[in-house]
Amino acid sequence: MFKRLLLTGTAALFLIGAAPITQQGSTTQSGVLASPQEVLDAAPASAWMTVPAEDLVVMTLADGRKIDYQLAPDFAPVHVANIRQLVRSGYFDGAAILRVQDAYVVQWGRPDEDKTEARGINATPPAEYEFTPPARFKPLPFRDAYAEQVGHAKSWPVASDGHSAWLIHCYGMIGVARDVAPDTGSGTQLYTVIGHAPRHLDRNLAVVGRVIGGMEFLTDRPRGTEDLGFYKDDSQRIKIVSTQMASDLPADARPAFQVLDSDSPAFAAWVQARANRSGAFFVKPAGAVDICNAQAPLRAVQSAPGTN
């Protein structure tokens, strides 16, 4: 259909051997390569890890739209424990989307004037902005403006300088809002990235998860009219009617997601396919891919076939 195929890069082709990852600025003439979608379609079930229900939060807005997000206990355990407690204690039930700043972040929680107590949390968690480089860190073979190395660890986007590592503020990643003092964020207000990755925030805030379902129900909101995109008052805010841990929902009501394992050969092939787009549409494959254009593929599944 005229102009309906454009910008897709998923033309149907057969995989006839992996293409080389070419250097930046050059192009590959290595011929036919599978599209990213074809690599995913061909990935074995063993390459997909189920998102643990105890790491999955379901946030329901007043208009009935649901946002699912995954917590990252491996990288920010104290903040994640706080968020699980805030969810289970009902802290976010009746909270709201407070801020939508175009090309930057959507932020939710309870507004400054709301003094609802956050019960049972660690009110002054350690910063958790950085961690020891993970054993399972798989760096990409491409340059990055901000870090010596970027890649994936347990399918999360991670940067490293060799001594320290940190989660990257890619689109959809979730961080803990804080005040000016670096130790003032407990998890009572969270934000997610809705624009080009604001990498200057890396190592300056605790990154605790990522949106894996319903992201478009956050990004299509009116931008806030106040400084930093805050909504003017309660009349503009979008209410959160409930937030629940998926593990607390009846099995038949639980959303379930799988993420491609960054340790799997399929993941490596998918990165190559993202870096070297094939098909009739592409004149010049990039030969590289930015870490935030190579976020681990996720898929919704009918029911959780167990946890990894």
Add this chain to the structure above:
Amino acid sequence: MFKRLLLTGTAALFLIGAAPITQQGSTTQSGVLASPQEVLDAAPASAWMTVPAEDLVVMTLADGRKIDYQLAPDFAPVHVANIRQLVRSGYFDGAAILRVQDAYVVQWGRPDEDKTEARGINATPPAEYEFTPPARFKPLPFRDAYAEQVGHAKSWPVASDGHSAWLIHCYGMIGVARDVAPDTGSGTQLYTVIGHAPRHLDRNLAVVGRVIGGMEFLTDRPRGTEDLGFYKDDSQRIKIVSTQMASDLPADARPAFQVLDSDSPAFAAWVQARANRSGAFFVKPAGAVDICNAQAPLRAVQSAPGTN
């Protein structure tokens, strides 16, 4: 205000000397540095270039919201001539936003089934995907995943491999939609980037401009439910009631914008400030900035004080 300062990085500090651009992965301890906003506030009038009215398009939607976009005749002259002709001939009046794909693009024009003739254009323009590296190209001193060099030319984001150069698909940049064949885009359907820069599109489509006003009136739309985020039918599309060249509007009705000149010392200082965020909020300045996080600052002005 509690948690209202977060993620701003524009704390008020005095400029007491430029900081070094530190290497990626390291942090700067060079102390107090001006914020990006302070650099802009201190920039002389001579550092700001007025966007020529003949390069500025005003698109008015059915709900009255206006989007202003700037054309790039220096880099895609044939496509820009086509777009000026399409605007002046009324081609886009009665067209619509056809596609909103989350984290990717918003696309507008006339739908496939609309056979309205595009009068007076070059129906098969040269691709204009690349050009000779511009004399005024100012590369950033930072790594890039996709190109040997990235930087600015006449305040546009440009990548170069030394032999060829091209405009970069940053947030808000506008390209010409096309069919699978690389020579099928004339300018009758345009798209703008609403997510993390899809750099794999660089050198594969003609980039012809950028949105400089009302971007949030494109990004806050419901995402399309069809493949690639296309709207299902006319009932979902957002109509474009008129599109005009600012130069064809009465002087008192013309929007006017200025862009910081990438050849100015103020621009270089602003890049340094973006790369090394200062202020009480930032624990670890990045020491670098991605080209799409360093798009030339723009400002609306009351009336056009002449063109550059």
